[in-house]
Ligand SMILES: O=C(O)CC1=NCN=C1
């Protein structure tokens with residue numbers, strides 16, 4: 001006897017399970033099965049497809065004629081951090097740009113100050129609010145970065161909070177050490193990078209990936225290469241915040257270093273985008289950040305996909321450059337500003353997002369996969385990127401158990 005059957009699914013979105021990220025034209029392929037059911041046993045999918053009488057289950061979850069998909073995968077967040085930076089909005093209004101605010105000791109360094117001051121429990125409680133909201137929005141796999149400590153005690157504090165979140169919630173997480181995220185006041189980039197490289201050994205106990213912010217006024221390509229090589233020698237797979245604002249050639253460095261992902265890429269070069277197609281590096285695009293920074297130029301998703309590259313999407317949730325934990329909103333911005341198709345978007349927040357954080361068993365619903373499912377209050381899969389700024393998640397099922405159900409009004 002199976003544990004649970006999810007019935008009355010109007011249409012079931014089934015991204016293709018693949019041992020590599022979907023690239024190019026593959027990204028626009030998306031299997032959708034009408035009048036579907038999902039059968040689950042011991043938290044794993046037994047069957048997901050057309051309605052059949054072949055299976056029985058002791059419990060039924062009614063999808064009420066709504067659509068369903070795998071739970072979403074969020075491959076890039078800075079969810080563990082202290083404080084907030086709403087005061088910077090007035091600087092933005094006055095036209096002070098992101099890197100200028102950082103240069104003046106604000107931005108990331110402001111969050112560093114607030115994170116260092118915050119106790120472990122305070123950071124855990126604060127991030128728990130965001131993880132809860134992400135779950136309510138249909139996300140059950142989350143990547144979480146350090147990078148607001150910039151010293152051993154506080155970088156490890158952030159990573160330990162990240163690990164505690166995974167213990168606390170029925171989700172899967174990936175943890176990323178981002179020691180080289182900014183340069184503390186009074187320090188020189190090269191010598192500070194040496195200190196962050198030395199921290200790799202300590203971070204290895206908690207982190208799956210090593211990430212670096214390669215940007216003007218932060219770390220150069222050469223400094224980043226040194227860090228990525230050291231991290232790989234210590235067994236990390238690497239990530240990079242690349243070509244977010246200035247075209248430094250971060251994407252080329254990512255591909256050279258066989259990075260699992262290169263993130264941002266708004267200013268990626270034609271050469272880098274060409275190389276992407278022949279690499280296994282996933283381009284994680286963060287259009288919410290471009291929107292939030294008030295930029296007009298968005299990452300060239302069309303060029304990357306039509307060039308044969310693998311693209312994923314994420315919120316980049318952080319207190320300064322993209323303050324949203326709503327991945328559905330990013331799906332809408334991807335449709336409107338990255339010109340991605342609905343099928344590409346769905347693959348970018350499921351199977352490709354999973355590959356961007358080495359979580360290939362997430363983001364799909366084939367037999368044996370974790371039974372992480374979202375029932376959406378939407379007529380079809382195109383509706384979610386179309387109707388933006390709201391939460392379309394109706395029921396969220398984690399490992400076959402109902403974890404969240406949208407509450408009705410009480411009146
Ligand atoms: O500003 C922040 O706190 C997060 C960020 N790191 C690199 N780009 C944005």
Ligand SMILES: [Zn+2]
Nearest residue numbers: 076078241316
């Ligand atoms: Zn980021």
